[in-house]
Amino acid sequence: MTARNTTQSxxxxxxxxxxxRLGYSKSTIxxxxxxxxxxxxxxxxxxxxxxxxxxxxxxxxxxxxxxPCKGGLRYHPNVDIEEVRGLASLMTMKTALVDIPxxxxxxxxxxxxxxxxxxxxxxxxxKFVKRIHREIGPNSDIMAPDVGxxxxxxxxxxxxxxxxxxxxxxAVTGKPLALGGSAGREKATGYGIGIVMxxxxxxxxxxxxxxxxxxxxxxxxxxHAAKALSxxxxxxxxxxxxxxxxxxxxxxxxxxxxxxxxxxxxxxDVEGHETLEAGRELEVECDYLVPAAMGGVITAENADKxxxxxxxEGANGPVTSDADRLLRDRGVTVVPDILANSGxxxxxxxxxxxxLQRVAWPLERVDDELxxxxxxxxxxxxxxxxxxGLDLRxxxxxxxVSRVKEALDVTGI
Numbered sequence: 001m002t003a004r005n006t007t008q009s010x011x012x013x014x015x016x017x018x019x020x021r022l023g024y025s026k027s028t029i030x031x032x033x034x035x036x037x038x039x040x041x042x043x044x045x046x047x048x049x050x051x052x053x054x055x056x057x058x059x060x061x062x063x064x065x066x067x068p069c070k071g072g073l074r075y076h077p078n079v080d081i082e083e084v085r086g087l088a089s090l091m092t093m094k095t096a097l098v099d100i101p102x103x104x105x106x107x108x109x110x111x112x113x114x115x116x117x118x119x120x121x122x123x124x125x126x127k128f129v130k131r132i133h134r135e136i137g138p139n140s141d142i143m144a145p146d147v148g149x150x151x152x153x154x155x156x157x158x159x160x161x162x163x164x165x166x167x168x169x170x171a172v173t174g175k176p177l178a179l180g181g182s183a184g185r186e187k188a189t190g191y192g193i194g195i196v197m198x199x200x201x202x203x204x205x206x207x208x209x210x211x212x213x214x215x216x217x218x219x220x221x222x223x224h225a226a227k228a229l230s231x232x233x234x235x236x237x238x239x240x241x242x243x244x245x246x247x248x249x250x251x252x253x254x255x256x257x258x259x260x261x262x263x264x265x266x267x268x269d270v271e272g273h274e275t276l277e278a279g280r281e282l283e284v285e286c287d288y289l290v291p292a293a294m295g296g297v298i299t300a301e302n303a304d305k306x307x308x309x310x311x312x313e314g315a316n317g318p319v320t321s322d323a324d325r326l327l328r329d330r331g332v333t334v335v336p337d338i339l340a341n342s343g344x345x346x347x348x349x350x351x352x353x354x355x356l357q358r359v360a361w362p363l364e365r366v367d368d369e370l371x372x373x374x375x376x377x378x379x380x381x382x383x384x385x386x387x388x389g390l391d392l393r394x395x396x397x398x399x400x401v402s403r404v405k406e407a408l409d410v411t412g413i
Contacts, residue, residue: 010321011089018397021388028405032092035085037061041131043109045123056080057128059107061141062088065407068139069105070095070345070352072146073153075121076294079108083295087316091345093400094338098377100349105141113148122156129160137161138170138356144348145174147294150220151186155179170355173348182351184366185344190224192343193290193314194232195371199378200335201232206310209233212286214308216240217293218257218267221314221341225292226254234288238281242293244268245276247284283307291318292341298323306332313337328391336393338400339374339381346373 012033019029039059047053058081061069071091084106092104109128113121135141145154154174161171169180177183184191201208211234215222218241226236235251244267246252256270268275282289282298283305291297292314298306300322310333313319319327319334327334350366361369385395 009086010317010319010324011086011093013321014393014397015089015401017394018401021390021394021398022402022405024401024405028408031408032063032401032404033089035060035062035088036064037135038081038085039132039135040081041128043124043127043131045120045127047120048117055109055111055124057107057109057131058084059132059135059141060084060088060105061135062104062106063092063404064103064140065411066096066404067101067103069141070102070348071105071107071144072344073107073109073143073149073157074146075109075111075113075148075153077110077112079110084108087295090316090338092404093397094342094345095349096400096403097338097381097396098342098346098373099403100346100373102142102345102349102352105143106146107143108146121153125153125156126160129157130164133161133164136171137165138168138352142170142348142352143172144344145220147219150174151176151181154181170352173351173355175351180351180355180360182347182354182366183361183363184370185347185351186220187224187227188347188370189221189314189341189344190226190292191228191367192346192370192374193221193225193292193312193340194228195343195374196335196340196378197229197234197288197312198232199375199382200310200312203379203382210235211288212237213288213290214238214281214284214286215290215292215314216281216297216318217291217314218261219293221344222290222292223254223258225290225314229288229290230254237286238276238284239267240276240278240281240293241267245278245281246270246273247276247281248273288312290314294318296320298327300326303327304330309333310335313340316341324393334391334393336396339377339392339396342377343370343374346370 041057044054088106095102157172175181238247246267288310289308290312295317298319303323303326312335381396
C-alpha cells in the first residue's frame with residue numbers, strides 16, 4: 001500500500017470501527033464511505049519556455065449534509081484521486097467533531113509548485129477554477145490553503161470565481177486580508193495545536209513547562225505550532241522541512257531557523273544545531289511528537305522507533321492504521337488529526353461567516369472563539385474516551401460519526 005492511499009484506507013478502518021461500536025447498519029457505513037461528487041480535470045498551460053504542460057486536478061465533495069463542503073486545495077507531485085478522497089472524508093469528520101455547520105471536501109493539483117514560476121502557478125490556478133466553477137462556491141464547496149498553496153493562490157481563486165459570478169469573497173477562505181481574509185487564519189492550524197495541547201495537559205495532568213517536542217514540518221502549520229508550543233513553555237528539540245532536519249538538545253532557535261529557511265530555503269548550517277538524516281526527527285528522544293507535514297509518515301515499519309509518549313497529529317493522516325494500532329499497543333497516546341489540527345477549518349469557518357455578513361472580526365475575537373470551540377471539542381473527546389474506555393481517536397470518530405449520522409437521519413435519506 002502506498003503512502004498516497006493510506007489516508008482513505010485508514011479512514012475506512014476507523015469509520016467501520018466507529019459504526020460497529022455505535023451499532024450502525026451497513027447502509028450507514030456505505031453512506032459515510034462514498035463521496036457525493038468526485039471531479040478530475042486536465043489543465044493544459046503554456047510554460048514560460050513555450051512548451052505545453054498538462055496537469056491533473058482533482059476535487060472531491062464527500063458529505064454536505066451538515067453544510068457546504070469545506071476543505072483545502074493542495075499542490076503536490078503525489079496528489080491523486082485516492083489521496084484527495086481520503087482527505088475529503090477526514091474533513092467531514094473534522095467539521096462534525098468541532099461541530100461547525102460544514103461538510104467535507106478536498107482538492108489538489110498534481111504538480112511541484114517549486115518548479116513553477118509565479119505566472120505558471122497563477123495560470124494553473126485560474127484554469128482549474130474555470131474547469132470546476134459550476135461545482136464550487138459559498139453555498140456548495142469552499143476551498144482553502146493546504147500543502148503547497150497559500151493566501152496568494154486563494155486570492156487568484158477569489159478573483160477568477162468573482163469574474164464569473166460577481167464579487168464572492170465567501171467562495172474561498174484563507175485569502176489575503178485585503179480580499180476579505182480573516183485575522184488569525186494563517187496561524188490558525190498551528191495555534192490550534194497549542195490550544196489542544198493545553199487542554200490535553202490540563203486533563204491528564206501532564207506538565208508542559210520544559211517538556212520536549214519534535215516537529216516534522218516547518219511550513220505554515222509546523223512553524224506556528226512550534227511558536228504556540230514554545231509559548232506554553234515546551235522545548236522544541238527537533239524540526240524539519242521537506243529537505244532538511246535539525247536537532248538541538250537544549251532547544252532549537254526558532255528565529256534563527258526561520259531566518260535561514262527564508263534566506264536559503266534550508267534549515268541546516270545554523271550554528272549549534274545538528275543536522276539529521278531525513279525522517280530521523282520522528283525518532284528522536286522527546287516527550288511529544290508533532291508530525292505536521294504530510295500523511296502516512298508513521299507506518300508499521302517505523303512505529304517501533306517512535307520514542308515520544310504522545311503523538312499530536314498536526315498533518316492529516318500522518319499515522320497509518322497499522323501504525324496507530326502498534327503505537328496504541330506500546331502505550332503511546334495519539335491525539336488525532338480531526339481534533340489536533342482542526343484550528344484551520346474553524347477559522348476558515350469564521351472567515352466564511354464574516355464574508356457572508358460583510359463584517360470583519362478583530363484578532364482577539366477570532367482567538368477567543370477558536371479557543372472556546374477547540375477546548376470544548378477536546379473535552380468532549382476526553383470525556384467520551386474516559387466513559388467508554390477508548391483511545392482518543394476512537395472517541396473522536398464516535399462523536400463525529402454520530403453527528404453526521406444524526407444529520408442524515410433527519411434529512412430523511
